[in-house]
Amino acid sequence: MDPLQAKHQMTLAEFRSLRDFIYAKSGIFFSESKQYFLENRLSKRMADLKLKTYSDYLSMLQGFQGPVELKHLFVEITTNETSFWRNPPQIEAFQNIVLPEAARLARERGQSRLRIWSAACSSGEEPYTLAMICQDLKDSALRGLSVEILGTDISEKVLAQAGDAVYNSYTLRNLTPEQLLRHFVPLGKDLFQVKPEIRRFVSLRNFNLVDYPAYRQLGTFDVIFCRNVLIYFDEAVKAQVLKGFHDLLHSRAHLLVGHSESIHAFNTGFELLHFSKAMGYRKRT
Template sequence: MSASFSKSITLKKDFKIQDDEFLQLRDFIYKQSGIYIGDNRKYLLENRLANRLKEHNLKSFGEYFYFLRYDVNRKIELNKLFEVITTNETSFFRNPPQIKVFQDIILKELIQTKRSKAQKYMHIWSAGCSTGEEPYTMSIVLHELLGSELPLWRIRITANDLSQSVLAAARRGIYSQYALRTTPPEIVRKYFNEEKPGRFVVQDSVKQLVDFGQINLSDRFQLKKVPRSDIVFCRNVVIYFDDEMKKNVINSFYDNLLPGGYLFIGHSESLHNISRAFRPIHHPGALVYLKEG
């Protein structure tokens, strides 16, 4: 048995979350972030927070809850908490059928419409951007579509996440081969510099279109500060929310979108029973939601 595996077993034995502790932490997390952890996922908190208890030499989850409420370092720890309770599994050009619809249909139509109106500006919002693969993918797609015309446009991609650590990684823009597993090889050669084998850095031209910042999707005041968008991406994020929170977030996206704007959510997600405000548009391999007007 490896030392690391043995250590993880010890942690699970040492730190058992009691029912009242689970309820305290579950409600605290919901209030702070809108992320809802169901009763059947008690093990998730126990497993993911064990190392946080060890880090601060705490003896119980009750002590950890007290730490989050009252310690002078509670704001720093809150970011650590967000980091461990969310999953940041992503990649460049994730779900290629969706990206193809974004590039070949939605974005091309949007560019043509704006050209016809002499409105060469665009805003796209990546809400839940994780370590940056999604907004950088959007930037690359825009470079591909606009080419030498790009400098004539005013384009911003606002990329937000709850976790400060993943945002820091996104700003660095350094990725492994695994993060590029769904990226066409010619795109890798064109928009990344391979510093050393298996270590790829996004080129500055791609970074320049993207603004990263922390946001809490449960905070309506923060959401209202995001510029009005032509397209909103929020993929595999609302799965963490309960029904009330889902409705609030989707309504905020609707309010943020300009008339004729589009919302992309995860390919396995749906707005069914969440919102009837959007018109679903079916494309081969992808479903997008239109704000009519």
């Protein structure tokens, strides 16, 4: 056995205390079958901090160093899997239906700016995908409107990667060669950087989706993407997060969640929409 792992064996009591702490701070819920996963994710951090037991680590998280260590904890425990053009049928529905409709509603309300929130944006592939579409539609469906895409995440590490906007061909696999050429600058060694005219649509900030009082600081939105993060939350957290989205969305505005995430059991404020091979939700009133 790896000596580090042997040194940092987590007891069931430690797992439960850490699990409850993580749930309270992030909404991420680890069932008991995930003890090994958590041990695996945290053992390197424990070694870096020269801590011997997970009880020591929890004490640190609860002590005066807690706020700083919490940022490291979020980096370690989150799963940040993402890619450009993820779930293509839903992205196409955004391009062909959701965005033109959002622009129409915005004009009706007299807005000059459209705001899109990529909540839990990971390393930026999702907000930059949306930005490429906005760039392509700026003289047609979006004519006369400026667009801001806010990308938020709980992990500082992925937000820094999003800020660099440098990607390899694996995460770009769903793009056509033409899109790659149009929207990226090749940096060599299989790396490509998003062009400045796409990056300028996107602003990034750290935001914890369970910080419910902070939602109103973000302002109102015409579309919210929250894909592949609700699966980590239990029903109580999902319901609160969805209420937060509902409060910030304009009337009739769209919410797009991951393809395996269903929300209708939790919130009656949204109606389910069927697009071609994809689903979405819309605020009822």
